[in-house]
Amino acid sequence: xxxxxxxxxxxxxxxxxxxxxxxxxxxxxxxxxxxxxxxxxxxxxxxxxxxxxxxxxxxxxxxxxxxxxxxxxxxxxxxxxxxxxxxxxxxxxxxxxxxxxxxxxxxxxxxxxxxxxxxxxxxxxxxxxxxxxxxxxxxxxxxxxxxxxxxxxxxxxxxxxxxxxxxxxxxxxxxxxxxxxxxxxxxxxxxxxxxxxxxxxxxxxxxxxxxxxxxxxxxxxxxxxxxxxxxxxxxxxxxxxxxxxxxxxxxxxxxxxxxxxxxxxxxxxxxxxxxxxxxxxxxxxxxxxxxxxxxxxxxxxxxxxxxxxxxxxxxxxxxxxxxxxxxxxxxxxxxxxxxxxxxxxxxxxxxxxxxxxxxxxxxxxxxxxxxxxxxxxxxxxxxxxxxxxxxxxxxxxxxxxxxxxxxxxxxxxxxxxxxxxxxxxxxxxx
Numbered sequence: 001x002x003x004x005x006x007x008x009x010x011x012x013x014x015x016x017x018x019x020x021x022x023x024x025x026x027x028x029x030x031x032x033x034x035x036x037x038x039x040x041x042x043x044x045x046x047x048x049x050x051x052x053x054x055x056x057x058x059x060x061x062x063x064x065x066x067x068x069x070x071x072x073x074x075x076x077x078x079x080x081x082x083x084x085x086x087x088x089x090x091x092x093x094x095x096x097x098x099x100x101x102x103x104x105x106x107x108x109x110x111x112x113x114x115x116x117x118x119x120x121x122x123x124x125x126x127x128x129x130x131x132x133x134x135x136x137x138x139x140x141x142x143x144x145x146x147x148x149x150x151x152x153x154x155x156x157x158x159x160x161x162x163x164x165x166x167x168x169x170x171x172x173x174x175x176x177x178x179x180x181x182x183x184x185x186x187x188x189x190x191x192x193x194x195x196x197x198x199x200x201x202x203x204x205x206x207x208x209x210x211x212x213x214x215x216x217x218x219x220x221x222x223x224x225x226x227x228x229x230x231x232x233x234x235x236x237x238x239x240x241x242x243x244x245x246x247x248x249x250x251x252x253x254x255x256x257x258x259x260x261x262x263x264x265x266x267x268x269x270x271x272x273x274x275x276x277x278x279x280x281x282x283x284x285x286x287x288x289x290x291x292x293x294x295x296x297x298x299x300x301x302x303x304x305x306x307x308x309x310x311x312x313x314x315x316x317x318x319x320x321x322x323x324x325x326x327x328x329x330x331x332x333x334x335x336x337x338x339x340x341x342x343x344x345x346x347x348x349x350x351x352x353x354x355x356x357x358x359x360x361x362x363x364x365x366x367x368x369x370x371x372x373x374x375x376x377x378x379x380x381x382x383x384x385x386x387x388x389x390x391x392x393x394x395x396x397x398x399x400x401x402x403x404x405x406x407x408x409x410x411x412x413x414x415x416x417x418x419x420x421x422x423x424x425x426x427x428x429x430x
Contacts, residue, residue, distance in 0.1 A: 005306060005307070005310055008310040008311070008313070008314050009310050009313060011314065011317075011319050012035065012310070012313035012314045012316070012317040012319050013035070013313070013317070015317040015318055015319040015322065016031045016032055016034075016035040016313075016316070016317035016318070017032070019031035019317070019318060020032045031317070031318070034316050034317075035313060035316045035317050037316070038312045038313060038315065038316025038317075039309050039312055039313055039316070041312065042308045042309045042311065042312025042313075042360070043305055043308070043309050043312075045308065045363060046301070046305045046308040046309070046359070047301060047305065050298070050301040054293075054294055054298070057158075057161045057293035057294070058289075058290035058291075058293035058294050059161075059290070059293070060157040060158075060160065060161055060293065061157070061289045061290060061292050061293030062285075062286040062287065062288075062289035062290035062293060063267060063268065063271045063272070063286065063289070064157065064271075064289055065285050065286065065288055065289025065290075065292070066271050066272060066274075066275035066280055066282050066285045066286055066289065067271045067274065067275065068289075069275065069278075069280045069285045070271075070274050070275040070277075070278035070280045071278055072271075072274065074106075076106035076109055077099075077102040077103050077105075077106045078233050078238075079233060079237070079238050079241045079242070080102050080105055080106060080238070081098070081102055081233075081238070082233075082235050082238040082239075083238065083242065084098065084101060084102055084105075085098070087143065087190065088101070088140050088143065088144070090130070090138065090139060090140050091127070091130065091140050095126065095130070096122075096126045097123055097126035097127045097129075097130065097140075100119050100120075100122040100123035100126055101119075101120075101123040101127075101144055103119040104116050104119035104120040104123055104148065105147065105148070105151055107119060108148065108151035108152075108153065109151065109152055109153060109154050116148075116151075117393070120144075120148055120390075120393075120394055121393070121394060121397045123144060124141065124144070124394045124395070124397050124398050125397060125398055127140055127141050127144065127398075128141075128398040128399075128400075131398075134399070135399060135400060135401045135402060136400065136401075136402040136404065137395065137400050137402065137403050137404045137406050139193075139197045141395075141400065141406065142193055142196075142197065142403070142404055142405055142406035142409060143189075143190070143193040143194070143197070143409075145390060145391065145394055145395075145406045145409075145410060146189035146190070146192065146193045146406065146409035146410050146413055147186060147189050147190065147193075148385070148390060148394070149189070149384075149385035149387050149390050149410045149413055149414065150182060150185035150186045150188070150189040150384075150385065150410070150413035150414070150416070150417060151182065151186060151385075152179070152182045152183055152186050152245070153178050153179065153182045153382060153383065154175070154179060155175065155267070156174060156175070156178050156381070156382030156383075158381075159174060159178075159358070159378050159381045159382040160172050160174070160175075160264075162355075162358065162359060162362070162378075163362065163369045163374075163378055166359070166362045166363055166368075166369045167368075167369065168362070168368075168369035168370050168374075169370055170261060170370060171264065171369070172261075172264045172267075173370070173375060173428075173429070174375060174378045174379050174382055176424070176428065177375065177379040177383075177421060177424045177425050177428060177429075178379055178382035178383045178421075180420055180423075180424040181379055181382075181383035181384075181417045181418075181420035181421040181424060182382075182383045182417065182420075183245075183246070183420075184416050184417065184419075184420035185383060185384070185413045185414070185416045185417035185420060186413070187416075188412055188413050188415075188416035189409055189410065189412070189413035189416075192405075192408070192409040192412040192413065193405065193406075193409040196405035196408055196409055197404075197405060199405070200404040200405045201404075272286075306356075307355070307356025307357075308356050308359060308360055310356070311356055311357055311360045312360065315360070320342070323342075324338040324339070324341050324342065325338065327341055328341055334422065335422045335423075335426050335430070336376075336418075336422055337372070337373050337376070339361060339367060339373045339377075340361070340373050340376045340377050340380070342357050343357045343358060343361065343377040343380050343381070344380055344418050347380055347381065347384045347385075347386070347414070348384065348385075348386065348387040348388060348411065348414050354380075354381060354386070355381065357377070358377050358378065358380075358381045361373065361374065361377050362374045362377065362378065372425065372426075372429050372430055375425045375428075375429045376421060376422065376425045379421040379424070379425055380417075380418060380421055383417045383420070383421055384414050384417040384418065384421075385410075385414070387407070387410045387411060387414055390410070391403065391406065391407060391410070
């Protein structure tokens with residue numbers, strides 16, 4: 001992110017400097033003056049956005065805390081277990097890695113990115129105990145990472161909160177579009193990983209060693225697997241639940257726009273009722289989660305200021321226009337507007353950078369959160385992952401240097417997510 005941030009600032013300054021030298025002084029404001037004004041406006045706007053984000057983030061993390069204490073994470077984990085046992089034949093069903101992978105994916109389904117990452121690191125560390133060739137990614141590691149970067153998402157809470165803070169009249173309108181795009185990207189991730197693993201040499205597992213578990217280093221700061229998460233429902237229950245999720249795809253295409261206004265009120269009632277039925281003290285749990293949301297919103301202010309000022313400079317200098325005009329002429333042909341192109345390019349590289357780009361786009365009065373571009377970039381943020389960051393963190397946690405086909409499968413999933421977002425947003429909001 002250091003390189004990206006510095007590059008944006010230097011390019012913006014360079015373009016503005018060239019335009020300033022060529023400026024005749026007639027008519028429009030001086031390019032350097034425009035650049036300075038854009039920087040100040042972007043800095044002020046980032047804080048205004050963050051303040052609006054505080055309440056919305058507190059609301060959603062409060063609801064998620066009620067769901068978590070009610071055991072929703074464990075329920076989803078037990079539903080996923082039969083599927084994952086078949087997807088990862090090299091991992092013994094009762095191995096600790098299986099439980100950690102399941103909880104990671106369950107947290108991603110609920111949009112709990114902060115909870116998903118620690119479980120993902122634990123999963124990688126436990127998978128390393130099954131790795132006969134240290135430093136080389138196994139098939140299970142590559143597949144897990146590809147699924148992690150494309151995970152099916154039912155509730156992209158962070159993006160919904162940002163849209164609401166930006167004044168959207170339909171902040172949850174991206175729930176059906178995100179679900180569609182992530183189902184497509186996850187399917188491509190699995191197919192690509194399974195196909196590519198045959199073309200990269202895998203570490204050979206000696207007979208009888210697959211079930212052995214050596215202690216993994218560095219697990220003290222990673223959460224333990226909750227009690228009950230290691231079990232599984234009968235196969236027919238899991239098949240029924242997963243079929244119901246798959247059935248949401250055509251329903252999303254047909255009725256997504258009509259259902260979207262019901263989502264936020266329905267979540268409030270549904271999750272609080274779920275918690276109450278599970279014996280959770282919903283008020284106390286909600287307040288505890290809301291405190292976390294308040295702290296999260298405050299912590300991101302410096303990041304928003306940094307990236308929004310950089311993006312504001314890039315736009316005010318004219319560099320953005322120079323970049324997207326030639327590329328946008330091509331992507332417009334497939335339904336990807338030039339305004340959304342920076343988001344599609346930056347999302348796999350930088351999470352905070354993409355978040356800043358999203359914020360700047362939906363705050364732009366000429367675009368707004370409820371335009372076609374606003375829905376599209378919001379869906380990009382909710383349905384794709386910061387692929388290079390995930391590779392660095394997860395593989396770095398276990399010292400993997402030879403990643404084999406993991407990056408190729410993850411990038412194919414990213415491309416599928418972008419294509420799926422363009423298709424479904426065009427269908428519902430185009």
